[in-house]
Amino acid sequence: MDDVVIVGGGVGGTVTANLLAEELAPEIAASKVRIRLITDRPEHIYKPAFLYAAFGRTAPRAYRRPQRELLHPAVELVVDPVNRIDAGQRQVIGESGKSYDYSYLVVAAGARVVPQRTPGLAEAGEQFYTEEGAQRLYKKLQDFTGGTVVVSVIGVPHMCPVAPLEMAFMLDAFFRERGRRDQVELVYTYPINRVHSNPAIAAWAAPELAARGIRTETFFNVERIDPQRKVIETIEGTTLAFDLLIGIPEHEAPPFLEASGLTDAGWVPTDRHTLQVKGHDRIYALGDVTDLPVSKAGSVAHYQANVVAQNLAARLRGRPALARYNGKTFCFIETGADKATYVEFDYENPPQPVPASRWIHWAKLAYNQTYWMTARGVV
Ligand SMILES: Cc1cc2nc3c(=O)[nH]c(=O)nc-3n(C[C@H](O)[C@H](O)[C@H](O)COP(=O)(O)OP(=O)(O)OC[C@H]3O[C@@H](n4cnc5c(N)ncnc54)[C@H](O)[C@@H]3O)c2cc1C
Structure with missing residues (x-):
């Protein structure tokens, strides 16, 4: 046998x-x-x-x-x-x-995520890449009244390369819906000289981030986090203070x-x-x-x-x-306020995000339900 x-x-x-x-x-x-x-x-x-x-x-x-x-x-x-x-x-x-x-x-x-590889991250940072992390972040967001929120991509490659962008867009919408956007500075950081590793997604995302008033820092390689001072220190020698850090940890x-x-x-x-x-x-x-x-x-x-x-x-x-x-790759990208876009690409053909719409957001939510059939190999 x-x-x-x-x-x-x-x-x-x-x-x-x-x-x-x-x-x-x-x-x-x-x-x-x-x-x-x-x-x-x-x-x-x-x-x-x-x-x-x-x-x-x-x-x-x-x-x-x-x-x-x-x-x-x-x-x-x-x-x-x-x-x-x-x-x-x-x-x-x-x-x-x-x-x-x-x-x-x-x-x-x-x-799996290995936040312990970045000094200070486990103590001072939140993340949404594990169930416990997402539940903890939920509580932090409910209690957050104002200040600087940093979404920092620390480890590349990581699961779902577009998820940190989705988090930034959804945070913007979250604070707007609560009438608190003007009390929050949103910052998104990425280790290389653009906002995403895929050049086509980066070219699409940069103006989307700017349109929402989300500040971006590129060439931003996190070396350590000082939990007492709530400051990120980078290999490039820069620092960034935060009130809430959502760090995408290294993976392995x-x-x-x-x-x-x-x-x-x-x-x-x-x-x-x-x-x-x-x-x-x-x-x-x-x-x-x-x-x-x-x-x-x-x-x-x-x-x-x-x-x-x-x-x-x-x-x-x-x-x-x-x-x-x-x-072949297919990814929905939530853009906040119940809208989304998607990308489809392969080794030869780069992604081309389509204009975001409510329909695509609802398609993503529908997929979240039909996943259970997909996993069974039905669709
Ligand atoms: C926040 C977040 C958002 C995401 N959003 C999307 C999205 O919108 N679209 C998308 O396509 N992907 C998304 N992803 C990525 C997607 O979840 C993963 O790419 C996908 O789950 C990978 O499938 P996999 O089978 O390789 O690994 P997994 O689904 O992680 O499965 C690995 C399995 O191996 C098991 N395992 C681990 N160690 C052992 C061991 N020692 N012995 C036995 N079993 C073990 C685990 O328990 C698990 O069952 C997201 C991921 C995250 C974290």
Whole structure:
């Protein structure tokens, strides 16, 4: 029997497992193939909701579901945090001490934030990249009466590259709706010489930020934060005082991947088209763990899951693996005041944001609901 092991019960792992189970139903029924999804918690969390949670616009029951409910019945679910992958022995070793053999492995373990890498950030900064962070920020925003709010992109790459811009736009709208905008100075900072790593998105976003009176600081590389004085110090030698800091922390792939010798500079080296881990014919990586020059976005993980599932099904049937990932990315961008735009791009074609509208905002909210079908591989 061939064992396909998928590590990670986020969007990438879940979609891969479901597509494979659907496609390989005859082989699974004949006990020729087994599909196991190994994850570290019994619940599936829809991370994009954290942006809305920071403004009190969603509740945990809307962004959490039991992982089992989202999986095809033929997928075996194992909740056992992975400690190590032994690529030589083709085994995944869990915290329980159990080991799981694989014929093919899919690594879809996502990214995590590491605020402790920036001195002072954990003590003095807020963030919305975790559930706890978003809930804490919600309380801070409710109590905030006035002063300087800084949205600072500290670590790049990070999940959802447009989310800090969305946060800045939504903060502007939030304070306007409450009649407090003139008591708040909004500042957005970015480490390179433009407001976003993608030149086309930066060119679109810079005038949008200016039109809302959001001050921008570029070439702004945060070195440390002084929690007592509430001041950000940069590598460039500048300082910026704040009353509320929303810092996007550095990110990394889960540590067990480095311990398994599967990372380079923090991420899993992955072929940009086949999604095989470089040097490992039987291991695939997708979603946020990879080192690919694409957005760490759920849409990317989903498109990549299609490619990996097609190629795995082909290989398990002894056929050539022909599917290729072309860099396809789709992102909605909330622009505040219940409007949004979107971008769609790939390795060859740059993004071109369309004019923001209420329709696109409602489409994003509708997507947040239909996500649960998407994860099942239905749409
Ligand atoms: C605030 C915010 C807003 C976002 N907005 C958007 C958006 O609008 N659109 C969009 O497309 N994307 C958005 N994203 C990004 C999106 O959530 C991620 O890109 C997506 O979840 C990546 O999917 P993944 O499967 O690679 O990883 P994840 O969904 O993070 O899943 C990783 C899985 O691996 C599991 N895992 C981790 N360590 C272990 C271990 N040791 N053993 C076993 N399992 C483990 C985790 O528990 C999790 O189940 C946003 C993210 C954030 C934080």
